[in-house]
Amino acid sequence: MGAAESILSDKKLRITLSRKAVIDYFLAHKHALTQPDLEKELESVCDRVTIYRIIDSFLQHGILHKVPDLDGTQKFALCDSCTDHHHHDEHVHFKCSVCGKTECLDEIPMPSIALPTNYSVAEWNMLLQGVCAECS
């Protein structure tokens, strides 16, 4: 059983060609992807609408998580730390202004923040922008 199948059966989702293709594409690309990225790559495999629905389903089941961005495009990633059972989004994202790729820096701990009173926080996201190791 491949990695994609394991992920799907873990989450009790039906194993379909489209879903495997989406997971495989994320596994092959370590940076965050948009729906149009997937659509371009998988146009021979499945429909545009199917990709939207797969993304929705994967978000609900904790296979994908949203990645913050400043340019108004919604990005998604399948992080190392999210491939096993505990799903935690609390990590740092780095967007390279040269290659445009956003990657998850799982190894960097999220710093603690002192919030104003009466604010409760459920999710932390940090987005750094600059030049990545490859482009510098």
Next chain:
Amino acid sequence: MGAAESILSDKKLRITLSRKAVIDYFLAHKHALTQPDLEKELESVCDRVTIYRIIDSFLQHGILHKVPDLDGTQKFALCDSCTDHHHHDEHVHFKCSVCGKTECLDEIPMPSIALPTNYSVAEWNMLLQGVCAECS
């Protein structure tokens, strides 16, 4: 001279009805706004396209800054700390999952992060999600 006029003349931008209306709307709403938010409110004042162009201009001149979001919509804000001459985006944004509003927490300092080698950072953004004081 009103607040909007001061901001525009500080940046050596022409003072027009549309631009004043956009600034006034940001001044009246302390949370981050999308272009559609502005479009809905200002449809009697100016055209949809004008709003896009004003946003672009204001971003370039440091009147507005982009606010990171996880739902694929581009948000903008006019922060307290950006109304004077030094424009700094390095602050924490908080999105309330109840009312959906994103606000700038200017008073909270951005924590320092130890990055991997060969990464250089130009911009820091932090997005917290949870429940704000008003909604809790």
Next chain:
DNA sequence: GTTTATGCAAATTCTTTGCAATACT
């Protein structure tokens, strides 16, 4: 066989561009 996922069509929303008309200084 039953349930769930997919494909197709179509509608909606968001964003960008070109050019003529208008408003600002």
Next chain:
DNA sequence: AGTATTGCAAAGAATTTGCATAAAC
């Protein structure tokens, strides 16, 4: 008067929804 801004029209992306077909269990 001269220049920058705006409005309108139109095109191009991105996203959502409904329903019939097809695939998975």
